[in-house]
Structures are given as structure tokens and as C-alpha cells.
Amino acid sequence: MNIRTYPDPILKKKAEPVVNIDGNIQRLIETMSKLMYQASGIGLAANQVGVAKRVIIFDLNYREKGTDLTVLINPTIVLAQDKIVFEEACLSVPDFRGKISRNRYLEVRGFDRHGKPIDIDAEDLTAICIQHEIDHLNGTLILDRVSHLKRNLYKRRVEELLRGAH
Numbered sequence: 396m397n398i399r400t401y402p403d404p405i406l407k408k409k410a411e412p413v414v415n416i417d418g419n420i421q422r423l424i425e426t427m428s429k430l431m432y433q434a435s436g437i438g439l440a441a442n443q444v445g446v447a448k449r450v451i452i453f454d455l456n457y458r459e460k461g462t463d464l465t466v467l468i469n470p471t472i473v474l475a476q477d478k479i480v481f482e483e484a485c486l487s488v489p490d491f492r493g494k495i496s497r498n499r500y501l502e503v504r505g506f507d508r509h510g511k512p513i514d515i516d517a518e519d520l521t522a523i524c525i526q527h528e529i530d531h532l533n534g535t536l537i538l539d540r541v542s543h544l545k546r547n548l549y550k551r552r553v554e555e556l557l558r559g560a561h
């Protein structure tokens with residue numbers, strides 16, 4: 396498995412809820428965390444490794460691999476407050492950054508990798524990261540949250556690169 400990049404169609408797909416947190420999901424989580432740390436990312440959604448299931452992981456302290464990893468299965472935002480604008484990047488959208496407005500405070504519920512219900516209060520970068528990853532589960536990329544102009548410039552750049560590669 397590898398990290399899929401735009402325009403891979405899996406990134407536009409809405410991920411399905413996880414019904415059984417079984418061995419397949421454990422293996423998926425292992426693969427996702429390995430790839431996230433390899434790429435020095437702070438978060439990853441399952442669609443980014445080609446699996447359309449509602450699983451996200453994040454670790455704001457990614458430099459100390461594995462010490463602060465959060466796994467969130469079937470995440471639901473139950474509370475979102477205030478706004479914050481931050482320049483985001485995405486492992487699936489290489490060489491792109493965009494200023495995006497998100498909620499600053501968030502309460503999220505879901506399940507951990509053992510199936511235990513979890514409730515997370517997040518703010519600032521953690522809240523931004525969780526919203527970014529839940530966006531992935533809904534088939535939304537940071538490209539979809541910037542201006543048409545900025546999006547089209549990036550799309551054209553990628554199309555030209557792909558043409559050049561053939």
C-alpha cells in the first residue's frame with residue numbers, strides 16, 4: 396500500500412462506516428500509521444491508502460513516532476465552535492498549500508481501535524487536523540476548499556505533469 400495522490404478516484408469516494416473492528420481493520424491501522432510516520436504527516440484517512448472505510452489517525456507529535464497516536468473509527472462531530480484560518484497541506488495533494496477556514500473547537504465521538512467509545516475535545520491544530528481527515532472520509536480534499544482559481548491552477552499543473560510522464 397502507498398499514499399494515493401490527486402487525481403486518484405478513491406480520494407473522491409465517500410468512505411463506509413466500519414461494522415466490525417476486526418483483524419483487517421487492525422492491519423489497516425498498522426499500515427496507515429507506518430505510512431503516515433514515513434511521510435512525516437500529522438494525520439491520515441483510510442481512503443488515502445485506498446480503503447474507503449471510516450478510519451482516521453492523527454499524531455500532532457509525529458516526530459516522536461507512536462507516542463501520541465490517536466485512532467478514530469466512525470468519527471462524528473457533535474460540537475463545533477468558532478473559526479480559525481490555517482494554511483493546510485495534504486499528503487494526497489503534493490506541492491500544494493491552501494488557507495482554509497475551519498472550526499477552532501471541536502467535540503468528536505467515535506471508537507478507538509479496540510472498539511471502545513471515545514469522546515475527544517480538540518482545539519486549534521488538533522481540531523483542524525480532525526476536520527481535514529473527516530473531510531477525506533467524505534471525499535473532500537483541501538483542493539475543494541480553496542478558490543476555483545487556485546484549484547484550477549493546481550489541476551492544470553498536475554495534468555501537465557501526468558502528460559509529461561507518458
Ligand code: NI
Pocket residue numbers: 484485486487527531
Ligand atoms: Ni489530507
